[in-house]
Amino acid sequence: MGDKRRPVDPAAGLESDSSADLEDAFDRISDAAYSLDYELQSIAVNDRARALFGRTGDDETTAVAASTTETIRSLFGDAHERALESQQPIIVEQLHDTTGTWLEARCYPDETGVTVLVREITGRKEREQTLVDGNRRLRSIVQDAHDAILISDDDGEIVAANPAASELLGLECSALSGRSLEEFVHDDYDVESAWTALREQGRLRDSVSLSRPDGTERIVEYNAVADVLPGSHLTIFRDVTDNRRRERQLDRQRERLAALDHVNHVVREINDAIVDGSNRAQLERVACESLADSPSYEFAFIADVDARSKQITHRVEAGIDDYVETIPLSTDADDPAGRGPAGTAIRTGTMQVSNDVLSDPSFEPWHEDAREHGYASAAAIPITHDDILYGVLGVTSARRNAFTDEEQDVIGQLGDILGHAIAALERRRVLLGEELIELELVIDDAVEIFDGPSMSGRSVWFDRVIRIDDEQYLEYGTTAAETFPVVETLVESVSHWDGVTVIDKSAGEVTFELTISEPPMIGVIDAYGGYVKSAAIEDGDYTTTVRFSTGTDVRDVVDEITAVYPGMRTVARRQVTPPRESIEQLQTRLAETLTDRQQVALKTAYYGGYFEWPRHSSGEEVANAMGVTPATFHEHLREAQRKLITAILEEPTLLDRDQSDDP
Known part of the structure; x- marks a missing residue:
């Protein structure tokens, strides 16, 4: 090829007639243009090239031409050589530091040299850089997004996934590629209908349960967009499992x-x-x-x-x-x-x-x-x-x-x-019923059951049992003064008798209060709605009369008591009708029982506000109104109250009927 090349002096080349003709031709080209020979020496440069490289034709000198040629070589020298060597057109882009512009050179080689067309592409490069930066940010956003992002094809196969999708579905991103999204969707979700709706509407929002390979399930809300690129469909999943659980908890x-x-x-x-x-x-x-x-x-x-x-x-x-x-x-x-x-x-x-x-x-x-x-x-x-x-x-x-x-x-x-x-x-x-069932029960040698003291020839009468709470009872009774020490000894023997207190001693008798905890017999009677009418210990035997409403299954009562005291026997069963007094009858009985001074004391105290709280009148004021001393007033009032309470709480004589001894 050397015999086909003609060395050209740079300065002479720019001044030669042939170069002038070439430049005339180049001036008719809209792009900047220049031509180099096979030795990469400049043959011709048009004005647009001079202007592009920072030089104009008005100050053209040999030194300027040489400078322009040097600028061309520094920018595109490597491209010139590659084009001549390959004899193939080459396009290169280069930043011109002097002017701060981007240039694109299209090199067209032949056997004698290379012709180059140059244009400024700064605007295009800026747009491309902006797009690159945007894509980089977009990739960063996708990679760093907390929401799972998947791209799937028309067959529903996953073609791209971000790390959040990998975490959500429990597989590495590489393992997700090629998998069908449907394999992760819970069986109760109609995937086919959802896919059809997405293709028809272009967008779809819904929630679904996803099953991970480890067997756990996650509840997600998704937003799908069809054909973000032809044949590529975007789905963004947001894991709402914890939110749904909290909502369910709420x-x-x-x-x-x-x-x-x-x-x-x-x-x-x-x-x-x-x-x-x-x-x-x-x-x-x-x-x-x-x-x-x-x-x-x-x-x-x-x-x-x-x-x-x-x-x-x-x-x-x-x-x-x-x-x-x-x-x-x-x-x-x-x-x-x-x-x-x-x-x-x-x-x-x-x-x-x-x-x-x-x-x-x-x-x-x-x-x-x-x-x-x-x-x-x-x-x-x-x-x-x-x-x-x-x-x-x-x-x-x-x-x-x-x-x-x-x-x-x-x-x-x-x-x-x-x-x-x-x-x-x-x-x-039981208390208010017109008819009651009355049972007489006997436990022979009851005191011996508890290894108590001998009660031979002794008697203890129990008058009333009062329930304090679910476990505690108070039972009131009387006995002869000489028998009371034996009762105190008996208290120590009977496990559910907690203690005994003397209330009154008079006329050779002792009235006492017995504290009882969870008594087996009384507890059963009370549980069935009954009550103890009377009871006594005589010669060591325990006898009691109890009453129940007519609807009570007394056989169950007897069975439960017998389970505790196997020796207990029923000596009588009958129906009784307690008489009921009207208010008028009660008032008449009180009028017959109270003395005149007791009635005056009771009425004056009542109407004078003595029973109000706080009291409207003191005992001394009521006594003054009656014209008696406070001590006399209180004596009459206490006796009147006692007779009133007795008339209410003490039962009159019972009228028995059907006196059968059916045990």
Whole structure:
């Protein structure tokens, strides 16, 4: 190739006629242009090139031309050589430091040299840099984003994922590539319908549960955009699992608070019914209807249990009809129908719950019933007082885990409240009933049972038993003065006798107060709503007369007492009708009993405000009004009060009928 090249002096080249002709041709080109020979010596440069490289034709000199040539070589020399060597066009970009501009050179080689077209591309380079910077920031945002970002193709396969997506789905980004997004979506989500909606609408927002390879699940909200690039679809997932859990916790807390409020309302309804003097049936009806009317519960019922046959029978239902008669119920632990909440509650005397009835094996006999009536939880609450079972309260709820924590504690109190109220009603029936069942019971050689002192030839009479609380009782009695020391010794022998206190000694007799804790016999009698009319120890034998309402199963009473005192026997059973005095009769009896001065003292004290609190008149002021000394006034008043209380508390002679000795 050397014989085809003609060396050209740089200065001479720029001044030659041929270069002038070439420059004339270059001047007709809109871009800056120059030509170099095979030795990379300048042949021609147009004005646009001179201007682009910081030189103009007005100050053209040999030195300037050489400087321009040097600038060209410094900027694009390497490109010239590569173009000549490869004999292929080359495009290069270069920053011109002198002017601070970006230039693009298109080099077109041939066997004799290279022709170069140059244009300024500063604006384009700035735009490209801006795009690069933007893309870099975008990649950084995507990589650092807390939300999971996935790109999938038309087949639903993942083609790109950010680190948050890797963490969400539990796989490395490289492992996600090529996997189908559908494999992570929970089975209950209709992926096909969602995909169709996305393609039709272009965007889709929804929430879905994702299943990770380790078996855990995450709840996400997603925003999908179709065809962000042709055939590429963007989905952004936000993990809301913790938020949803907190929301569910708050919902459950609200449900529990509402349920607690509903149960407390039921308690208030029952208390109101007690205050209003409702009978047992009315109390049970109020309890069931209040529960069934509550949004927290589906229905409620109260069932009774026959003590001997152990059969469970219907008493009251609300929110449902004929329920107890149509479902299997039993108290037998060997019967599947007896291993559910109701049967277990009856046997154990404790509240039983099933907080997810459809997954509870012991609730299997009632699974179909739960589906039919739409309840998810069930509770059985024994209605008891003093270990006496009055029935079982059943409650159902559509909520799973309804009977937990505070709600279980509060609703469990309904059994105690109803039991206490029913027991009180039974005692009231005994005290106010027109007909009562009276039993005479005897424990032979009772003192010997406790290894007590000999009571031969001695007698102790017990006049009244008063219940202080669930465990403590006070019993009042009298005995001969010489027998009282033996009673004190007997107190030390009887485990449930805590102590004895002398109240009065007169006429050779001692009136005493006996403190008792959890007495076996009296506790049973009290639990069944009965009371002790009289009792005595004579020659070491203990005899007592007790009374119950006519609805009491006295066989159960006798069985429970006999379990404690096997030697006890029933010597008589009869029905009695206590006479009831009217207010007028009571006033007449008091008028006959009180002396004139006692009546004056009582009336003056009453109308003078002596019994008010704070008192309107002092004892001295009332005494002055009566014209007597304060001591005389108090003597008359105390005696009048004693006779009044005696007339109210002491029972008149009983009228017995049906004097049968049926044991």
